[in-house]
Amino acid sequence: MTIFSDIGRYLLMIKGMFSKPENGKMYWKEFIHQCTEIGYGSLGIVAIISIFIGAVSTIQTAYQLVSPLIPPSTIAQIVRDTVILEFAPTLVCIVLAGVAGSRIASELGNMRVSEQIDALEIMGINTKAYLIMPKIAAALLMIPMLVVIAMVLGIMGGRIAAVAAGIIPGIVYDKGLLEFFVPFNVIFALIKSYVFAFIISSIPAFYGYFVKGGALEIGRASTKAVVVSCVLILFADYILSALLLPT
Amino acid sequence: MIEVKNIKKSFGDKVVIEDVSCVMKAGQCNLIIGSSGSGKTVLQKCMVGLFEPDQGEILYGGQNFTAMKGTEKTEIRKEIGMLFQGSALFDSLNVQENVMFPLNMFTKDSFKKKLERVNEVLARVSLADDVNKKYPSELSGGMKKRVALARAIVLNPKYLFCDEPNSGLDPQTSLVIDRLIQEITKEFNMTTVVNTHDMNSVMEIGNYILYMYKGNKEWEGNNREIIFSKNQRLNDFIFASEFLQDAKDMRMLEETGKIPNHRNMEEMLRKDAPSMGTSSDTPPTN
Numbered sequence: 281m282t283i284f285s286d287i288g289r290y291l292l293m294i295k296g297m298f299s300k301p302e303n304g305k306m307y308w309k310e311f312i313h314q315c316t317e318i319g320y321g322s323l324g325i326v327a328i329i330s331i332f333i334g335a336v337s338t339i340q341t342a343y344q345l346v347s348p349l350i351p352p353s354t355i356a357q358i359v360r361d362t363v364i365l366e367f368a369p370t371l372v373c374i375v376l377a378g379v380a381g382s383r384i385a386s387e388l389g390n391m392r393v394s395e396q397i398d399a400l401e402i403m404g405i406n407t408k409a410y411l412i413m414p415k416i417a418a419a420l421l422m423i424p425m426l427v428v429i430a431m432v433l434g435i436m437g438g439r440i441a442a443v444a445a446g447i448i449p450g451i452v453y454d455k456g457l458l459e460f461f462v463p464f465n466v467i468f469a470l471i472k473s474y475v476f477a478f479i480i481s482s483i484p485a486f487y488g489y490f491v492k493g494g495a496l497e498i499g500r501a502s503t504k505a506v507v508v509s510c511v512l513i514l515f516a517d518y519i520l521s522a523l524l525l526p527t
Numbered sequence: 528m529i530e531v532k533n534i535k536k537s538f539g540d541k542v543v544i545e546d547v548s549c550v551m552k553a554g555q556c557n558l559i560i561g562s563s564g565s566g567k568t569v570l571q572k573c574m575v576g577l578f579e580p581d582q583g584e585i586l587y588g589g590q591n592f593t594a595m596k597g598t599e600k601t602e603i604r605k606e607i608g609m610l611f612q613g614s615a616l617f618d619s620l621n622v623q624e625n626v627m628f629p630l631n632m633f634t635k636d637s638f639k640k641k642l643e644r645v646n647e648v649l650a651r652v653s654l655a656d657d658v659n660k661k662y663p664s665e666l667s668g669g670m671k672k673r674v675a676l677a678r679a680i681v682l683n684p685k686y687l688f689c690d691e692p693n694s695g696l697d698p699q700t701s702l703v704i705d706r707l708i709q710e711i712t713k714e715f716n717m718t719t720v721v722n723t724h725d726m727n728s729v730m731e732i733g734n735y736i737l738y739m740y741k742g743n744k745e746w747e748g749n750n751r752e753i754i755f756s757k758n759q760r761l762n763d764f765i766f767a768s769e770f771l772q773d774a775k776d777m778r779m780l781e782e783t784g785k786i787p788n789h790r791n792m793e794e795m796l797r798k799d800a801p802s803m804g805t806s807s808d809t810p811p812t813n
Contacts, residue, residue, distance in 0.1 A: 295602050295622075302601075302632055302633065303633070306631055306632055315601065367763045390618070392617060395611045395612070395613055395615040398611065398615065399575075399611060399617075401577060401604075402575055402577070402604060402607055402608075402631055403604065403605070403628075403632065403633075404600075404602070404604035404605045404633075405632060431632045464636075527781055
């Protein structure tokens with residue numbers, strides 16, 4: 281029964297976010313602050329992960345493609361499609377669930393426990409609109425951007441590894457990148473990143489906003505938020521792939 | 528003036544407040560006292576709208592707050608300032624930004640004007656300009672309370688709520704905070720509701736005192752009447768400290784004529800506060 285109650289409270293929280301801002305300027309300021317926290321704050325880890333994922337994909341693909349009948353440029357094609365379809369949106373979003381999600385949950389949890397949310401309510405501010413809406417909006421703007429950056433860096437990482445390890449020359453890798461390119465793959469990755477961005481921001485916000493107790497509960501809420509977000513990301517990944525990819 | 532009419536509140540099967548009614552007057556420090564778990568915080572949270580009471584009404588200047596919808600409630604809330612037990616200052620904002628926050632949200636004044644107002648209220652709570660750029664983590668407990676009080680009064684609210692303003696403070700700082708609350712209440716003719724179990728506060732600022740016991744209104748009166756109350760539960764509560772127990776013993780000796788009553792306080796009390804004759808001094812039956 282708890283799961284139904286949680287779903288109900290989650291939906292009411294989402295509904296409660298939509299109200300006229302008390303002061304648009306303050307909401308905009310908070311939105312920009314969240315964009316900085318979620319976007320710029322996660323850029324470093326996203327860049328590192330993307331480059332290494334691309335590099336490892338290249339090496340492992342080359343390791344598995346042993347047939348002389350397969351042209352070497354195929355390695356670049358496989359790396360490109362794997363990075364665009366799966367690694368950039370899904371893996372990066374799982375990492376972001378840990379980085380940005382836990383931050384959102386602990387920030388709101390701390391505000392709840394230390395009565396800062398109550399203080400805002402007393403002032404007559406819609407806390408769901410002021411605290412949660414800018415986070416979700418910022419995630420919806422910044423996470424797809426991070427995913428695009430991850431795609432580029434992943435493919436670049438693959439090229440660096442291919443050249444550095446002597447797997448294939450750079451020119452062959454570049455040629456492979458342009459072969460059989462399907463633009464819909466990028467659109468599909470962006471659709472996924474929007475869905476994941478909503479999950480990454482709204483689920484931790486829910487667990488943080490409704491936390492009860494003290495510091496220990498904030499930690500628990502943060503962990504639970506990350507776990508639930510990751511599971512939902514994987515579930516949504518499967519559903520979107522089944523629905524949108526022609527098989 | 529705030530009128531509380533027949534408020535009931537329960538969480539699941541646990542009834543926390545059973546049918547409490549009282550009137551909190553303007554220009555006075557109205558205290559809700561009681562031991563931990565007596566329901567005073569829940570009553571205060573019902574009054575400010577953080578909890579929805581199961582039954583009863585809260586009236587702000589005759590307007591039924593409990594029956595109001597979202598936007599109407601917001602209008603009343605703009606007239607409410609609250610000092611929280613843990614101060615509830617925003618960690619990511621410095622003192623100036625914390626105090627300016629309600630002004631930024633609800634006024635369209637220029638930055639200069641808002642800054643003037645911030646400095647004015649900070650000066651009112653005896654905080655110098657050099658704290659403006661400090662963050663809450665850099666402040667002492669007493670300073671945090673003062674900043675929170677400054678933030679609570681920056682929009683000139685009609686109603687001021689204080690939840691255990693002295694918790695975690697030394698007696699001297701507590702006294703300063705108490706006096707500050709009392710002065711501000713009189714200066715701005717606010718209806719102040721203070722939730723406390725600190726007997727020093729009770730004696731210092733209690734213009735009206737509501738004593739709660741297990742979710743019920745057990746006694747009401749003022750800080751002069753409380754010391755002479757015959758209510759056993761209230762006596763157990765107020766004379767819990769050794770110092771006050773001595774005072775109680777002295778009172779008994781005076782009453783039995785074993786020592787002369789030089790202070791003649793009871794007579795003084797009758798003269799000074801004839802209007803506060805609403806106290807229910809009936810001792811509990813069980």
